[in-house]
Amino acid sequence: MSKEYVFKASSRVLVILDGNNLEIQRKGFLRRDFTLPDRKIDINNITSVKYRKADAFNYGYLYFKVKTDEIGIWSGDTGEERKETTIWFGKKEQKIAEEIKNYVESKIGV
Known part of the structure; x- marks a missing residue:
């Protein structure tokens, strides 16, 4: 059973949780991270999962540090890779961000 979450505050991002897969789809032509x-x-x-709450002045984020299958390198060590595995969200979207964080942490045993 898959579950979909839509983030619209920072840029339009669709997150799909499907069993042991997490998919991040970035939508829209005029987004800032096109x-x-x-x-x-x-x-x-x-x-690991890094999480920062959103507040009235700043976006929050979920950042997933990923060990790739290729030559044992860590994605997330360079700026470009880090952005690929980061989801930015606004204060109104915090609840769904926490739900994704809790789901992933329960799967990885944190």
């Missing part, structure tokens, strides 16, 4: 590709992540390869 160069970022969509990303499908095996949750078993996520090693």
Whole structure:
């Protein structure tokens, strides 16, 4: 059973949780991060989740540190990779961001 979450505050992002997969799809032509590709992540390869709450003046974020299958390197070590695995959200979207964070952490055993 898959579950979909839509974030609209920072830029339009669709997050799909499907068993052990997390998919981040970035939507819209006029978004500020139009160069970022969509990303499908095996949750078993996520090693940690960073979370910052949104407040009245700043967006919050969910950042997933991912161990890739290729030569044992960590995605998230460069600025470009980090953005691919980061979801920015507004204060009104905090509840769904926390739901995703809790789901991923329960799967990786944090």
